[in-house]
Amino acid sequence: MSDKQNPYSAPDTGHVWDDTLRELTNQPPRWWMLGFYASLALVVVYVIIYPAIPLVSSHTKGLLDWTSIKEYKEDLAVIEEKRAEFERPLQEMSAAAILADDNLADYVQRSAKVLFGDNCAACHGIEGQGNQGYPVLNDNDWLYGGTIQAIEQSITTGRNGMMPAHPLSEAELNRLADAIIAGNPASEPLFGFPPEGKGCAACHGTDGKGMHALGAANLTDPIWRFVAADQRESVKHTIQHGVNVPGNSQSRNAVMPQFGGGKLSDTEIRKLAVYVHKLGGGQ
Amino acid sequence: MSNDTGSPGATQIDALYDEQGHWHINTGEKTIHAKRMPGRFRRLKWFTASVWLIFFLGPYLRWGERQAIILDIPQRKFQIFDITILPQDVWMLSLVLLFFAILLAVVTSVAGRVFCGYFCFQTVWTDIFTLIEERLEGSPAQRHKLDKAPWDGRKLLIKGVKHALWIAIGILTGITFTLWFGDAYEMWRSYFALDAAPIAWGTVATFAIFTYLFGGFMREQVCFWLCPYARIQGVMMDAETIVPAYDFNRGEPRARLKKGEAVTGTGDCIECNQCIAVCPTGIDIREGQQEGCITCGLCLDACDSVMSRINKPRGLIRYSSLDALQGVPHIPLLKRPRILIYLAILLLSVAGIYYGLTHLGTLELKVIHSRAPLFVQMSDGTIQNKYDLKILNKLDHDIEARISASGPPGLELVDGERLLTLKSGRLTSRIIYIKVASSNLDASRLPLTFTVQNVDNPEESASYDSAFFSQP
Incomplete structure (x- = not known):
């Protein structure tokens, strides 16, 4: 070992400073040199077996034919195989059947979060908490029904809200709005059928609880879709200008685009339906 | 440069x-x-x-249907007799390590490198390797002679058998090590059928190579230059530590004993050099305690046998402390603060392990309250909260369990108190919704406790304190 060498006798470069400081030419220790040569050898091995030298339009491929994307795809295949335990049955099962299977439903609840985030969260919020003008998905109030079939239908074909505009007098609007905000629209004669009423009950039902087939909102619960700072003004505005009334720029906008027809696969739609159903209010 | 510059630095x-x-x-x-x-x-x-027989025989011990001790890395569980330790309980491992580290410290402080001399795999395996060497090649003198002899058929045969035996021990060591991590009998079968896992082959090869290299060739060099414990233990000794020591008061001045000559005025050491001859690390204990001494006590045996032959009392080299040899008053063991502190830490870690093993539990429940949104108002005015439950089944069998909750009056689990299957050793997760009528809520945050309970054995349960949120 080099530490046994008395530095007094070690060879030097002949450079001497301050009479005594010599620049020695001690060899690096042998183990160090061996490591150095071994790493040089490793470079050669590396160049032979791995992609290494860039060429004009390509590069040397190496004997192992290794690429990072290939390794990534292999790793991905391992994960896909683990997921297959759940994903395979999802291909064939109906949304209702998935919902009935606790383990599959739990898998969808966790994995479809990404799908929901990509396609639904922009309007309905990341946890389905809704936005102004966009329905809340984690409560149990549903415009078009909260069964798994209805949810699947809504996602597949989309929904187009419709409510005609009612050009009523200010006094009439106030009376209707007050009754609706109080949660008891049926008590207001204007809510009923003509001659004394304005026909609201035709869609919203004589009890004001709405109608899923038409997407007519339940007016008796405390859940509001078109929330505004001033609740009364908001209700009045909706009655006066309707929803999706052509040619009325003041009209409420309520369109849910369709996700079927090639935009999402059937399996993806089923997953989303189960996910939405499981957000807290499925029926 | 020459040495005659006369500067004091150079002489030093x-x-x-x-x-x-x-x-x-x-x-x-x-x-x-x-x-x-x-x-x-x-x-x-x-x-x-x-x-070390425990190391070699342990894997073959059975406990019911399975191996008594199995460190199942792929399944992430350690099974030690009746106890199953999952990664969640591995904090106990740190206490086990602490226990052994401090045990090493306290033993070293009292009696030096006892581990090195009597228990260390390096010295024990080297001892076995040199035993084989002695049986095949003869006494140290014969071994030196054989090493220098030209390579002929006899030398080739002896050396060949020796190295083959060494490698066999290395392989057996490697295989035995791997047996702790899988079913021992199944692993032996896979080694013979050559279909063991690559990691198993790699481990066996690594152990075989290093056992052969360290036990056969490096030997005391491992203790001198590679082993960190030797260095750590070296600093844990003090003048009160009892180590193999040469009684210089009695031994000096040394003089060779000549047959038929009565010698007076000399010490008991007769410079027979037997203490050096038997030393596995080749040191001279008479120089005092030093880094090469693994405190194996073999020089004590050698010196004692010589002392009895020359009719002198035994114990010229004996277990003693430097203080004792120099006549410094002896401090009782339990009055040395170092020992007391070590003992306290030992007790603490044992208490911790005992607590851990007796409180392993059967089920483990963790609940995360969903924060976005904190609560949801439902159509009928009730308030709903969302919880993410993670349930770990630490039992060795699958169970049916029921999830229940208690908290604000009139709370309702949305899907009822459902049953779910908990797989052994696995984490099962469920999202649970809880509804409470807003009239029953008088604060924006109310305590709520989840309980998960084995249907067949209500003793096996776990609870978690969470909260119910609403707008008051």
Whole structure:
């Protein structure tokens, strides 16, 4: 070992400073040199077996034919195989059947979060908490029904809200709005059928609880879709200008685009339906 | 530069180099062939070394249907007899490590490098390797001679058998190590059928190579240059530590004993050099305690046998502390603060392990309250909260369990108190919704406790305190 060498006798470069400081030419220790040569050898091995030298339009491929994307795809295949335990049955099962299977439903609840985030969260919020003008998905109030079939239908074909505009007098609007905000629209004669009423009950039902087939909102619960700072003004505005009334720029906008027809696969739609159903209010 | 510049610095450096020359340490250029002598400490060494039989025989012990101790890395669970330790309980491992680290410290403080001399795999395996060497090649003198002899058929045969045996021990060591991590019988089958996992082959190869290399060739060099414990233990000794020590008061001045000559005025040491001849690390204990001494006590045996032959009392080299040899008053063991602190830590870690093992539990429940949104108002005015439950089944079988909750009056689990299957050793997760009528809520945050309970054995349960949120 080099530490046994008395530095007094070690060879030097002949450079001497301050009479005594010599620049020695001690060899690096042998183990160090061996490591150095071994790493040089490793470079050669590396160049032979791995992609290494860039060429004009390509590069040397190496004997192992290794690429990072290939390794990534292999790793991905391992994960896909683990997921297959759940994903395979999802291909064939109906949304209702998935919902009935606790383990599959739990898998969808966790994995479809990404799908929901990509396609639904922009309007309905990341946890389905809704936005102004966009329905809340984690409560149990549903415009078009909260069964798994209805949810699947809504996602597949989309929904187009419709409510005609009612050009009523200010006094009439106030009376209707007050009754609706109080949660008891049926008590207001204007809510009923003509001659004394304005026909609201035709869609919203004589009890004001709405109608899923038409997407007519339940007016008796405390859940509001078109929330505004001033609740009364908001209700009045909706009655006066309707929803999706052509040619009325003041009209409420309520369109849910369709996700079927090639935009999402059937399996993806089923997953989303189960996910939405499981957000807290499925029926 | 020459040494005659006369500067005081140069002389000091020269003195250092002289000292280093005196303390010449064998860095592997000389193979040590130590002599084997019977004696008390030789017997003791065999006795202590036999704890390694546990290492070799342990994997074959069965416990019911399975191996008694199995460190199942792929399944992420350690099974030790009746106890199953999952990664969640591995904090106990740190206490086990702490226990052994402090045990090493306290033993070292009291009696020096006991681990090195009597238990260490390096010294124990080296002892076995040199035993084989002695049986095949003969006494140290014969071994030195054989090493120098030209390569002929006889030397080739002896050396070949020796190395083959060494490698066999290495392979057996490697295989035995792997047996702790899988079913021992199944693993032996896979080794013979050549279909063991690559990691198993790799482990066996690594162990075989390093056992062969360390036990056959490096030997005391491992203790000198590779082993960190030797360094750590070195600093844990003090003048009160009992170590194999040469009684210089009695031994000096040394004089050779000549037959038929009565010698007076000399010490008991007769410079027979038997203590050096038997030393597995090739040191001279009469120089005092030093880094090469693994405190195996073999020099005590050698010296005692010589002392009895020359009719002198035994114990010229004996277990003693530097203080005792120098006549410094002895401090009782339990009055040394170092010992007391070590003992306290030992007790604490044992208490922690005991607590851990008796509180392993059967089920483990963790609940995360969903924060976005904190709560949802439902159509009928009730308030709904969302919870993410993670349930770990630590039992060795699958169970049916029921989830229930208690908290604000009139709370309702949305899907009822549902049953779910918890797989053994697995984490099961469920999202649970809880509804409470807003009239029953008088604060924006109310305590709520989840309980998960084995349907068949209500004793096996776990609870978690969470909260119910609303707008008051």
